[in-house]
Amino acid sequence: MENLVSPLIKPSSNTVLPERPQWDDPYAFLLSMSPLAQNDYWWIEQKIKAGWITDRDIQLVRFLSVHRWIVLDQIRRIFFPDVKDFISVRKRVSRLIRYGLLRRIKWTSYSGGTERNRPSIYELGDSGADILKYMHGISLGNRDPRHQKPATMLYRSRYVITNELYIKLREAFNMVHFEFHPTLKWKDIQVIPTAKYVLRSPKGREMPFYLICHREDEKWVKTVRFQAAFFKEYIANVEPQATIVVLVSNDEKALLANKIAEQEGASSFTWFVTDKDLLYNEVHLSQGFFFFEKGEKTYYDLR
Numbered sequence: 001m002e003n004l005v006s007p008l009i010k011p012s013s014n015t016v017l018p019e020r021p022q023w024d025d026p027y028a029f030l031l032s033m034s035p036l037a038q039n040d041y042w043w044i045e046q047k048i049k050a051g052w053i054t055d056r057d058i059q060l061v062r063f064l065s066v067h068r069w070i071v072l073d074q075i076r077r078i079f080f081p082d083v084k085d086f087i088s089v090r091k092r093v094s095r096l097i098r099y100g101l102l103r104r105i106k107w108t109s110y111s112g113g114t115e116r117n118r119p120s121i122y123e124l125g126d127s128g129a130d131i132l133k134y135m136h137g138i139s140l141g142n143r144d145p146r147h148q149k150p151a152t153m154l155y156r157s158r159y160v161i162t163n164e165l166y167i168k169l170r171e172a173f174n175m176v177h178f179e180f181h182p183t184l185k186w187k188d189i190q191v192i193p194t195a196k197y198v199l200r201s202p203k204g205r206e207m208p209f210y211l212i213c214h215r216e217d218e219k220w221v222k223t224v225r226f227q228a229a230f231f232k233e234y235i236a237n238v239e240p241q242a243t244i245v246v247l248v249s250n251d252e253k254a255l256l257a258n259k260i261a262e263q264e265g266a267s268s269f270t271w272f273v274t275d276k277d278l279l280y281n282e283v284h285l286s287q288g289f290f291f292f293e294k295g296e297k298t299y300y301d302l303r
Helices: 041-049 054-068 072-079 086-099 128-137 153-174 220-237 251-263 273-279
Strands: 028-033 102-109 121-124 175-180 184-186 188-192 197-201 206-213 243-248 269-276 288-295 296-299
Touching: 028 153, 041 128, 041 243, 054 102, 054 121, 054 128, 054 153, 072 086, 072 153, 086 102, 121 128, 153 175, 153 197, 153 206, 153 243, 153 273, 175 206, 184 220, 188 220, 206 220, 220 243, 220 251, 243 251, 251 269, 251 288, 269 273
Parallel strands: 206 243, 243 269
Antiparallel strands: 028 102, 102 121, 175 197, 184 188, 197 206, 269 288, 288 296
C-alpha cells in the first residue's frame, strides 16, 4: 500500500488514515538511508588492529547478517546489556555508521500523523559486508548493501518484530537453537516459516517451535490457511512434538488466524503471540503465549 498513496500528500497533513500498529503498517515508507561509507577494506583492517573496531562490533555485524533489521533499543539489550545510557549506545552506533559497519534507515507513515515515535532501523553497511566476506568467508549476494534487492517497510518490520521475540525468548527461556527460514517438506509441498527455535526445559527436554510472522500484506489470510493445512499433515507425520507459534500485531488478527486453524484442523498445536504483548503490555514472555477456547483468549503459564 505504501506505493499507492500520492507522493505529493504530506504525511503530517494526512488525518484520514487511522493509526496502524508500528510494525504492521502498510502505509509506512522509507524517508532516507545513511550513505555508504565506501571505505577500503585495508582501512577497516587498520581500525580493527588498532582496536577502534572491537570484537563486539564484529559480533554485531555477524548478527545482522542473519537477523537483517534491528532498532537501537534491541542493539542495546543484546550487545550493551549493562549500559543503561542510551546516549552512549547511540554514539557507538553512530561511529559504526561512519565506519560503514552499519546503515541507518529513517522512515515514517501516512497513518497516525508524524508526532508518533518511529525508531530508526539499522542494517548492515558496506564495510560490514566486507568484514563478513574477508574475515568470515560469508558472501551476502543480493543482500550486499552496494547492490541490495529492494525491500518494503512491511518486510523490514517482520524482521524487527521477530527480533523482539528472539530477545525475549533469550531472556525468558533456555533457547538452544534459532534459525530463520528453514525449508519444510511434506510429500510435494514445501513451506518456509519465518523461523524455527528450540527451547530446553529444566529437565533437559527439547521443544521445537515453528514461528509464522504475518504482517498486513494482501495475501496474509490466504497464506495462513495454506500454512495451517500444511502443518496439520507435517506435525502429524514428521514432527509430532512441534508447536506452531503465530505472531501477529493484535488480538483481532490472532482470533481470525485461530478460526482458520480450527477450520484446517491445526488449532490444537497452534499458539499465538502479539506485538502488543511483546512491546506494550507488562507481560513476561513465559506468560505471553496464548490460545483461544470458545473464542476467549487464554494465556499459557510456562514458568
